[in-house]
Amino acid sequence: MSDGSEVRVISATGTLGGGAMDQDTLREAISMGAHVVGADAGTVDAGPYHLGSGTCAYSRDSVMQEVDTLLATVPRGVPIILGSAGTAGGDPHVEWVTDIVREVVAERGLERRVASIKSEQDRDYLKTMMRRDRIQPLENAPHFDESVIDRSTRIVGMMGVEPIQHALTGGADIVVAGRASDSAVFAALPILKGIPDGIAWHVGKVVECGTLACETMKRGTMYSRLDSGGATIRPIGEGLRCTPQSIAAHSLYENSDPYLHPESSGILDLTHSAFEQVDDVSVRITGSAFRPAERYSVKLEGAELIGYQSVIVGGVRDPLIIRQLDSWLDIVKSRLEARAVQILGSLKREDWRIDIHVYGRNAVMGASEPRREDLPTEVGLVVCLTAPTQALASKLADLARQPLLHQPIPEWSGAITGFACLFNQASLDRGPVWKWCTHHIVLPDNPMDMFRLEMHDFH
Amino acid sequence: MQLYELASLIRSKNAGPFTLTFDILFNDEENYTRVRDSGALNAQSFARLYGVSDNTVRFFTCDNAKGFKISIPRRFPAGDPADADLHGGQQHAPLMAIDIP
Numbered sequence: 001m002s003d004g005s006e007v008r009v010i011s012a013t014g015t016l017g018g019g020a021m022d023q024d025t026l027r028e029a030i031s032m033g034a035h036v037v038g039a040d041a042g043t044v045d046a047g048p049y050h051l052g053s054g055t056c057a058y059s060r061d062s063v064m065q066e067v068d069t070l071l072a073t074v075p076r077g078v079p080i081i082l083g084s085a086g087t088a089g090g091d092p093h094v095e096w097v098t099d100i101v102r103e104v105v106a107e108r109g110l111e112r113r114v115a116s117i118k119s120e121q122d123r124d125y126l127k128t129m130m131r132r133d134r135i136q137p138l139e140n141a142p143h144f145d146e147s148v149i150d151r152s153t154r155i156v157g158m159m160g161v162e163p164i165q166h167a168l169t170g171g172a173d174i175v176v177a178g179r180a181s182d183s184a185v186f187a188a189l190p191i192l193k194g195i196p197d198g199i200a201w202h203v204g205k206v207v208e209c210g211t212l213a214c215e216t217m218k219r220g221t222m223y224s225r226l227d228s229g230g231a232t233i234r235p236i237g238e239g240l241r242c243t244p245q246s247i248a249a250h251s252l253y254e255n256s257d258p259y260l261h262p263e264s265s266g267i268l269d270l271t272h273s274a275f276e277q278v279d280d281v282s283v284r285i286t287g288s289a290f291r292p293a294e295r296y297s298v299k300l301e302g303a304e305l306i307g308y309q310s311v312i313v314g315g316v317r318d319p320l321i322i323r324q325l326d327s328w329l330d331i332v333k334s335r336l337e338a339r340a341v342q343i344l345g346s347l348k349r350e351d352w353r354i355d356i357h358v359y360g361r362n363a364v365m366g367a368s369e370p371r372r373e374d375l376p377t378e379v380g381l382v383v384c385l386t387a388p389t390q391a392l393a394s395k396l397a398d399l400a401r402q403p404l405l406h407q408p409i410p411e412w413s414g415a416i417t418g419f420a421c422l423f424n425q426a427s428l429d430r431g432p433v434w435k436w437c438t439h440h441i442v443l444p445d446n447p448m449d450m451f452r453l454e455m456h457d458f459h
Numbered sequence: 460m461q462l463y464e465l466a467s468l469i470r471s472k473n474a475g476p477f478t479l480t481f482d483i484l485f486n487d488e489e490n491y492t493r494v495r496d497s498g499a500l501n502a503q504s505f506a507r508l509y510g511v512s513d514n515t516v517r518f519f520t521c522d523n524a525k526g527f528k529i530s531i532p533r534r535f536p537a538g539d540p541a542d543a544d545l546h547g548g549q550q551h552a553p554l555m556a557i558d559i560p
Contacts, residue, residue: 044473046545048538139532140478141477245484245525248521248524249482249526251524254474255474255480256475257530258519273523309540353540363543364543364544364550365544365552366535366541367510368510370508382543384540433538434538436536436537436538439475
């Protein structure tokens with residue numbers, strides 16, 4: 001790199017294993033000179049299932065194919081950082097991705113130093129921090145106490161730049177990071193090289209979703225050049241173009257506040273950011289600031305098992321049932337409750353639940369649906385039974401069939417079948433379901449207290 | 460005119476599992492300022508439309524992005540058995556029909 005004060009950061013994809021990584025544009029970006037290549041490998045968007053179950057949202061083949069592309073295209077000397085490995089960034093996820101990297105390195109006959117940074121949190125550590133009053137709720141947080149910690153399947157802490165920087169200064173060629181701030185993946189190296197925090201974090205925020213910050217998202221690579229005064233963002237790929245508005249609008253995406261974005265070490269403040277079109281496709285960003293935090297914080301994400309589900313899918317077409325659907329469903333539910341008491345006496349009512357999603361009326365928006373009273377031609381019913389074991393959920397689904405199928409209405413004399421059941425066997429066993437059980441931050445004594453770094457030399 | 464005819468993008472999405480956020484974006488200054496200055500779009504009108512309480516609504520006017528952002532607590536956390544929109548991406552339809560004078 002000819003200009004020592006400029007740092008060049010590549011974002012290879014917004015989601016590792018998702019199929020958006022493009023080798024040709026990645027190669028082109030590398031040829032323009034790069035100091036680091038990052039890829040966001042995880043998200044909470046996919047739900048608590050992946051954290052709870054220890055699995056990735058993508059198949060091993062999909063992730064391996066993109067790790068292979070990275071290792072085939074990025075030369076040694078340009079570190080690769082994979083953040084929030086395996087979708088959820090827990091210990092099994094980090095191990096799973098590290099194993100994929102090991103396999104690709106071996107298959108390609110390479111030598112690479114690989115850092116794994118684990119972010120799962122020890123229960124005793126969290127309880128100690130709770131007793132020291134070092135755990136605080138974020139906005140809209142659920143209740144969180146020691147019994148939740150005990151019941152949780154897995155809790156991770158979201159790392160900032162510090163653990164990644166430790167890995168880089170330790171000589172890592174590839175960093176497989178557990179749960180990490182999406183922006184930290186890209187900000188870590190620039191900050192290490194002296195780029196002002198506000199510029200580094202803002203670039204991270206823009207490029208972590210890959211080409212989503214362009215006018216139209218397509219396959220391609222994001223290339224950014226950072227200096228002490230600002231950064232230039234350039235998308236590489238056919239039909240890709242960044243504009244001041246597409247960049248400004250992207251900082252709104254998935255964020256509750258358009259201007260203030262909290263990170264472990266402070267707040268990224270975009271209130272005075274300015275965006276300028278510098279060529280047909282590139283935008284220069286200036287004015288982004290970073291307000292250092294008084295106390296360093298680490299956000300927790302946790303999954304708690306709530307039970308096992310069985311699901312019945314079907315529909316109703318009779319307009320007389322549809323016009324009295326709420327009361328019809330209430331009767332179905334109370335008949336199921338009565339049968340459950342009869343047949344599953346030891347199961348307490350508070351230990352199981354029934355959720356009925358009414359497609360065609362208000363399934364998607366629930367209580368916020370303004371057109372709930374419109375009468376549709378048909379409704380789809382997705383009836384979910386959640387219970388402490390799969391066997392119990394399945395039994396409850398069995399018991400729900402009679403009420404669903406043959407519940408009479410006053411308008412018709414004689415037996416009716418009020419439900420169009422889609423499948424036989426009527427119910428599908430869905431397996432375990434988790435919920436997010438925390439939305440809190442921990443104030444650790446030191447940033448590295450909550451993360452474990454392991455170095456491997458693979459060949 | 461209805462809001463969807465003036466906006467270039469109306470979308471909803473989770474901002475983490477506990478918060479829902481809406482973006483209303485415009486391609487041109489004229490439509491944006493017309494909506495901004497009309498008084499039809501604000502925290503109170505949103506709260507009424509969605510059946511939530513005023514004081515849970517955060518409303519932002521973003522001149523540089525030419526758009527508005529509204530954030531509310533999710534009724535249920537993402538992935539909850541009672542929730543049917545995992546990503547929160549299909550909650551914006553009522554905004555589309557807002558009448559802009």
